[in-house]
Amino acid sequence: MIKAITGTKDILPSDISKWYFLENLIKKIFSKFNYKEIRTPIFENTSLFARGIGEATDIVSKEMYTFLDRSGESLTLRPELTASVVRALIEHSLEKKQSLNKLFYIGPMFRQERPQAGRYRQFHQFGAESIGSNDPLLDAEMIIMAFDILAQLGLKNLEVKINSLGVPSEREDYKNVLREYLKSHLSNLSEESKKRFETNVLRIFDSKDERDIEIMKHAPLLINYLKDESLSHFETVKSTLKKANVNFSVDSSLVRGLDYYTHTTFEIVSKSVGSQSALCGGGRYNGLVKELGGSDLPGVGFAAGMERILLACENENVLSIPEDKIDLYIITLDKTKSELSYNIAISLRRKNLTVELDYLLRSVKAQMREANKLNAKYVLFVGGEELKNNEVVLKNMLNSEQENISLNEIEKLIKKIGE
RNA sequence: GUGACCAUAGCUCAGUUUGGUUAGAGCAUCUGGUUGUGGCCCAGAAGGUCAUGGGUUCAAGUCCCAUUGGUCACCCCA
Known part of the structure; x- marks a missing residue:
């Protein structure tokens, strides 16, 4: 018997109504915020993701479905959509037709990871990108939209975590401070973190190793090394969220694995799913459009995992889908x-x-x-x-x-x- | 990529500990329960190479090995 590829799932007719339900809610809420749908190809030139997401990231270095087509060109099934959306924006000069582009998407993504609860090799994300403004109100808008979708589904066990990564120069300065602090603890770090010390020292904050956590508890925090402009950006995001009644916590360990983030990063996690608990995540990426060959435009966005959201809905038993008749x-x-x-x-x-x-x-x-x-x-x-x-x-x-x-x-x- | 656990009917599972007739149940499916009428109920039918391959044994669903697949966790991320 020929079976579906490991990590892929058939969505059967008996399950399709909850997908319709979720998709309709997503489209409804995005349209209230005046976001327009964009649909880009499932595969792109490999270099788009390598440059956009970052060569050294796990996604690019070991999780992409990359293959040569018949003419020998290296293509990759999209592992996320921000890079593709930015490519499309640049290619069609969307920023010249209007200075702020508010876009959303829904569709399958592909990453070759070991499957587990809430994680598949072909999975579905929806997300939004707002390109052309550095206004922190848009950072907040992303979080509010994501939160509203989850809340309107009826999900309860949600936690909104936010952080600021500042601008690249602040981050570089801080990395040196952090390395200085870690030097004396280097021998006590986990093997994984010793490697990260060289490659991506910030990611040590993400470690689940007890020793690492203990050491990082006393580490200097990036937030204390941000300059006024970055701090005030972050303050505006926080106060905007408060006014919109979105409860959040500042999590200084929220570093995130994609290279393109600047300023705000956020994540919404659910306690109702397994260990893959991040229902959505995102942040600001002010350098990305330029990095991909466009003009120097700021942007902010997020993506959410639909399988995880539906899993949370199931575990909290909140979806009331009317029966077919x-x-x-x-x-x-x-x-x-x-x-x-x-x-x-x-x-x-x-x-x-x-x-x-x-x-x-x-x-x-x-x-x-x-x-x-x-x-x-x-x-x-x-x-x-x-x-x-x-x-x-x-x-x-x-x-x-x-x-x-x-x-x-x-x-x-x-x-x-x-x- | 690393580790743990699991694999019996379409689905959920008994049976494996202690090897011994023809492998069972519930749900789902199908057909009936008097002309042409549903749900509930009743009767019956169909459905299994016990994941695959090898080994031990008089005898394997049951014990051993390998393979494949799945689940969960690490890692990473949505």
Whole structure:
């Protein structure tokens, strides 16, 4: 048997309504904030992600699905979408058509990691990018939108964490301070963190190793090395969130693994899922557009994992999806009349009714059971004595009332079902 | 990439500890329960190479090894 690739999942018809529900909510909230959807290709030139996300990041160095196409070009299935959106913006000069572009997206992403709860190799993200302004109100807007979507789903066990990474020069200065502090503790750090000391010293804050955590507790904090401009940016984000009633905590260890972040970073975690608890994350990326060959435009954005969100919804039992139902099930009494049933079904469907009928030549009892299973509001009996008078029988499945209707009065039937 | 645990019907699981007839249940599916009428109920049917391959044994779903797949955690991230 050929099976789905490791880490990929089929979304079956029995699950699709919760995806529709989530997608519709996302589109609704983004449109209230006047964000427009953008759809970019599933694959891009490998160099886009290498430059955009950062060569040294885990995503680029060991998680991307990269392959050569038939002409020998290196392509990569998108592992995230910020780089693609920025590429599209530059390629189509969107910033020249309007100085602030507010964009959102929904779609599959690909990363070759070991699957576990809330983590797949093909997974779905939605997210937003706002490119063209350094206004901290937009940083806050990202967090508010993400929070509103999660809150409107009914999720409760949420924690909003924010931090500021300042600008690159501040961060470089701080890294030196941090390295100075860590020098004396170097031998006590975990093996992983010893490597990070060289490659990306900030990431030591992310460590779950007890020894590392103890050492980092007393480490100098980046926030104390930010200059006035960065601090006031961060203050505005915080006060804006407070006014919008979004509870948050400042988490100085929130460093995040993508190279492009500046100033605000944030994450919303849920206690209702497994260890992959970050439902969404994002931040400001003021250097990215220029890095990818565009003009020097500031930007801010976030992405959210849809599988994780649905998992949290399931665990908190908050989604109330109405059960599927159909307007009418047509039951054919005489098998010789199935063509008539079929024709009635077609014409009623064209009148905007949801209609089903039997294709398996089953007994009347079996057809009734099927109608019941499909939650049919009405059932129509076609055949027998009534048909000799050019009539069909309409049955209301809720109160079991039946009435004869002439085939010449189909409009009456539509009206009745539509009520 | 590292580690732990798991694999029996479409689904959820008994049976494996202590090897011994024809591998079971519930749900789901299908067919009936008197002419042409659902849900509840009742009866019956169908559905399994016990993940795959090898080994031990008179005998393997059960013990051993390998492989494959899955789950969870590390790592990383959404």
